[in-house]
Amino acid sequence: MSTSSSRSRLASTGAAGLALSGLVLTGLVVARPAVAADAAGYQNIRINEVTSSNSDTVELYNTGSTAVSISGWKMSDDSFSAQSFSPSSSTIPAGGFVTFNSPKGLGDSDKLVIHTSGGTVVDRVDWATDKAKPAMARCGGDGTGTWVTTTATTTFGAANATGCPASVPASSGVRINEVTSSGADTVELFNGGTSAVNIGSWKYVDGDTGHSPATVSSSSPSATTVPAGGYVTFDSTIGLGDNDSVFLLDGNGNTVDSVTWATDGAKPSYARCANGTGAFRTATAATLGGTNSCSGTGDGGTGGGTGGGGTGGGTGHLLGGGGSLTSGCTPEAPSGTGSTPSGTSAWPGGLDVTIADNVCAFTTSTGPEGRDVSGLAFAPADPSVLWAAKNKNWLYKLVKSNGKWIPDASWSAKGKQIRFAGGSGEPDSEGVTVGGNGHIYVTSERDNTKNSVPKDTIMEFDPAATGTTLAPVHQWDMTSQFPQLDTGSKDDANLGFEGVGYVPDSWLTANGWTDPLTGAAYNPANYPLHGSGLFFAGLEWDGTLHVYGLNSNGTFTTFGTVATGKPSVMDVTYDAGTQRIVATCDNTCGETHTFLKVNSAGAIVPDVTYTNPAVMPTDNLEGFAIAPTSTCVNGEREAVWSDDGIYGFGSGSSSYGHALYSGTFPC
Structure with missing residues (x-):
C-alpha cells in the first residue's frame, strides 16, 4: 500500500487551475466561501402557506419550542437558483409566523424550496396547476397538517383556518x-385514514436539490398501496444523510408530507x-x-411537506448505509496530508457523495485488514463494469447492485490474484486501465515479497482468462529508469x-501532439x-x-515525461467526455484532479485542477474514475473514488471501513 508518509522528498507546489479551453462543463460550480453553521432548530421551520397569485406570498411557521434565526436564508422554485428574500422578521419565535413576498413569480404549477444561509434545504412544497390559488395551506395543524388548496381567504401571518x-x-x-x-436508509409511511390509499405513482426525494424524485413503487421493497391503519416501508434509492430531508409527492406532483432532520x-x-x-x-x-x-430524544422536529429540484446553492451530504464493521477489518488513518495547489477550482459536479461499497468488502488472504484499494477504471465498451486494483496483488471486476459496486460473482466473487510473469511474486498492484484491445493493464511498484526493491512494471491481463x-x-x-527509487529503502x-x-x-x-522522439507530429505508424x-x-x-508504447513482442518505447505540476500522482485516466488526461492526487496535494490537454505547441500541459467535493474525507484517496458519457443522465455521469485506507471520517462514522465513494461529474 502506498501511504503518504514516505513522500518527504516531494515538492509542495502544484499546477494552477486554468479554464478548460474550448469546453463547456454543465453545472460548473465555482469555489464557495466558507458558510456559517445552520441556525439551531432550523429543521423546525416549515412552509405553512403559499399563494401563486397576486403577491406570491409565502408563510413560514416555527413548530419548535425556541426562536430560530432565518437571517441570510434563501428560496428557489423550479426555474431559478436560490435567491435572498426579505421576511417580515429575521427571527421566528416559537409557535410564530413570518411572511415574505417571493423575489420571483411563482407559477401555476411550481415548487418552493427554502434554504438556510449555509445552503441546507429546510422545507419544500410542490403544487400542480392552480393548486396554489387562492393558496396552498397546511390544514389540521400549522406546520404539521395536510397540504390542501384552501377554499377560504388566505390567512398569512396567522393560524390556518381549521376548515380549509x-x-x-x-x-x-x-x-x-x-x-x-x-x-438501508429506510422510510416508513403510515395511513391514519379509514380507507386504503393507492401510492403506485407517488414519488419521494431527499434534500439534495440536484436529485430527481424516485417512485415509491420502484424502490425496494416495492409498494403500491397503504392499507387503512397500516404501514409501508421502502429503502431510499437516492440515499439519506445527515442534515437531510424526505419529501413525499402524490401522483400529480403535489406535496403530501415531509420531514427534515439535523446531524445524526x-x-x-x-x-x-x-x-x-x-x-x-x-428514537x-x-x-x-x-x-x-x-x-x-425530543428535538421539536416536525413533519410537513417538501422536496428537492434545481441546481446549486446546497451543501453536500456524505450518505451512509454500510452497516457495522466486521472482525478483522482494520482501517488505516490517512498520513502525509499536504496543501491544495493554488488556483484550484471547486468540484464541478454534484455536491453529494454516496458510500458505494459494502463494509469491509475487500478483505483477502494477502490483505485481511480489508484496505489497500487503489486504481479504478471504467470499461469504455461496457460502463456497467468498474475495474479495481488492490495493492497486494488483487484485481476486481465490479458491477452495480442496489446502488453499490460489488465483485462480479460470475468473474470472481472475491477478486482474482495476479502474479508477475512466470507466476512468481506478489505485485504491489496500484494502477489499472483498460487498453484498446479490452485487456486490463496493471502497474506495480515492487514485489511485496521483497518490498525494499522497486519493480516498476506494467502487466497485461486477459479478463476472459x-x-x-x-x-x-x-x-x-x-x-x-528510476534509480532514485532503488536505495534499499522500502x-x-x-x-x-x-x-x-x-x-x-x-x-x-487529433490534438496535434508532438512526438518527443522525432520532434514532429506523432505518427502511430512509426511504431507498428x-x-x-x-x-x-x-x-x-x-x-x-x-509515456510508453507497449509493444506486442514484450519491448517498449519510451516517449519521455509529462509534468503535471503536482508533487505526486496516485491515479491516471483518459476521459473522452472532456477530452483530457486526468492526473489524480490524494491528500498529499489536497485531494485534487488535474486535467491535461495538448497545447498549441503540441505539448501535453495542465489545463485545470479540481478539488474533490467538500463533503468527502481527507484520506489517502488513491483511485479515481469517471464513467463514459454514454451513461449520462440529466447532464451528469458517475465519478468514483477509492480510499486506500478505508478510514472515512474515522471510527464510529458511517464511512469507516468503506473503500468506494460515488458522486457525479458533468457530461
Missing part, C-alpha cells in the same frame, strides 16, 4: 412516520410521537413496520508507478507493434507521467 377545506382527500391520512439514515437526527431512527400524528424525535431504536416506541489466479499476457519492466521503493491510463492514438493525433494507443504511468515520487 371542510373535506380533505383520502391521501391526507398518509404520513411519513419514521425514517432512518443509517443501514435520523440515527438510529427519526419517528413521530405519537405514532402517525405527532412531532418527530430521535433509541427503529420500529419500522410497527407502532413507534416514542422513547428517545479462467481461474482465480491471473498470469500476464505481457509484462514490461521499466525499473532501471519507502523509496514504494514511490514508483502508482497509476496508469490508456490514451488512444486518435486523441493524440504498439497497438492503438499509448500508456501514461504516474510516478508517485515526483508527480510526473511517463
Whole structure:
C-alpha cells in the first residue's frame, strides 16, 4: 500500500487551475466561501402557506419550542437558483409566523424550496396547476397538517383556518412516520385514514436539490398501496444523510408530507410521537413496520411537506448505509496530508457523495485488514463494469447492485490474484486501465515479497482468462529508469508507478501532439507493434507521467515525461467526455484532479485542477474514475473514488471501513 508518509522528498507546489479551453462543463460550480453553521432548530421551520397569485406570498411557521434565526436564508422554485428574500422578521419565535413576498413569480404549477444561509434545504412544497390559488395551506395543524388548496381567504401571518377545506382527500391520512439514515436508509409511511390509499405513482426525494424524485413503487421493497391503519416501508434509492430531508409527492406532483432532520437526527431512527400524528424525535431504536416506541430524544422536529429540484446553492451530504464493521477489518488513518495547489477550482459536479461499497468488502488472504484499494477504471465498451486494483496483488471486476459496486460473482466473487510473469511474486498492484484491445493493464511498484526493491512494471491481463489466479499476457519492466527509487529503502521503493491510463492514438493525433522522439507530429505508424494507443504511468515520487508504447513482442518505447505540476500522482485516466488526461492526487496535494490537454505547441500541459467535493474525507484517496458519457443522465455521469485506507471520517462514522465513494461529474 502506498501511504503518504514516505513522500518527504516531494515538492509542495502544484499546477494552477486554468479554464478548460474550448469546453463547456454543465453545472460548473465555482469555489464557495466558507458558510456559517445552520441556525439551531432550523429543521423546525416549515412552509405553512403559499399563494401563486397576486403577491406570491409565502408563510413560514416555527413548530419548535425556541426562536430560530432565518437571517441570510434563501428560496428557489423550479426555474431559478436560490435567491435572498426579505421576511417580515429575521427571527421566528416559537409557535410564530413570518411572511415574505417571493423575489420571483411563482407559477401555476411550481415548487418552493427554502434554504438556510449555509445552503441546507429546510422545507419544500410542490403544487400542480392552480393548486396554489387562492393558496396552498397546511390544514389540521400549522406546520404539521395536510397540504390542501384552501377554499377560504388566505390567512398569512396567522393560524390556518381549521376548515380549509371542510373535506380533505383520502391521501391526507398518509404520513411519513419514521425514517432512518443509517443501514438501508429506510422510510416508513403510515395511513391514519379509514380507507386504503393507492401510492403506485407517488414519488419521494431527499434534500439534495440536484436529485430527481424516485417512485415509491420502484424502490425496494416495492409498494403500491397503504392499507387503512397500516404501514409501508421502502429503502431510499437516492440515499439519506445527515442534515437531510424526505419529501413525499402524490401522483400529480403535489406535496403530501415531509420531514427534515439535523446531524445524526435520523440515527438510529427519526419517528413521530405519537405514532402517525405527532412531532418527530430521535428514537433509541427503529420500529419500522410497527407502532413507534416514542422513547428517545425530543428535538421539536416536525413533519410537513417538501422536496428537492434545481441546481446549486446546497451543501453536500456524505450518505451512509454500510452497516457495522466486521472482525478483522482494520482501517488505516490517512498520513502525509499536504496543501491544495493554488488556483484550484471547486468540484464541478454534484455536491453529494454516496458510500458505494459494502463494509469491509475487500478483505483477502494477502490483505485481511480489508484496505489497500487503489486504481479504478471504467470499461469504455461496457460502463456497467468498474475495474479495481488492490495493492497486494488483487484485481476486481465490479458491477452495480442496489446502488453499490460489488465483485462480479460470475468473474470472481472475491477478486482474482495476479502474479508477475512466470507466476512468481506478489505485485504491489496500484494502477489499472483498460487498453484498446479490452485487456486490463496493471502497474506495480515492487514485489511485496521483497518490498525494499522497486519493480516498476506494467502487466497485461486477459479478463476472459479462467481461474482465480491471473498470469500476464505481457509484462514490461521499466525499473532501471528510476534509480532514485532503488536505495534499499522500502519507502523509496514504494514511490514508483502508482497509476496508469490508456490514451488512444486518435486523441493524440487529433490534438496535434508532438512526438518527443522525432520532434514532429506523432505518427502511430512509426511504431507498428504498439497497438492503438499509448500508456501514461504516474510516478508517485515526483508527480510526473511517463509515456510508453507497449509493444506486442514484450519491448517498449519510451516517449519521455509529462509534468503535471503536482508533487505526486496516485491515479491516471483518459476521459473522452472532456477530452483530457486526468492526473489524480490524494491528500498529499489536497485531494485534487488535474486535467491535461495538448497545447498549441503540441505539448501535453495542465489545463485545470479540481478539488474533490467538500463533503468527502481527507484520506489517502488513491483511485479515481469517471464513467463514459454514454451513461449520462440529466447532464451528469458517475465519478468514483477509492480510499486506500478505508478510514472515512474515522471510527464510529458511517464511512469507516468503506473503500468506494460515488458522486457525479458533468457530461
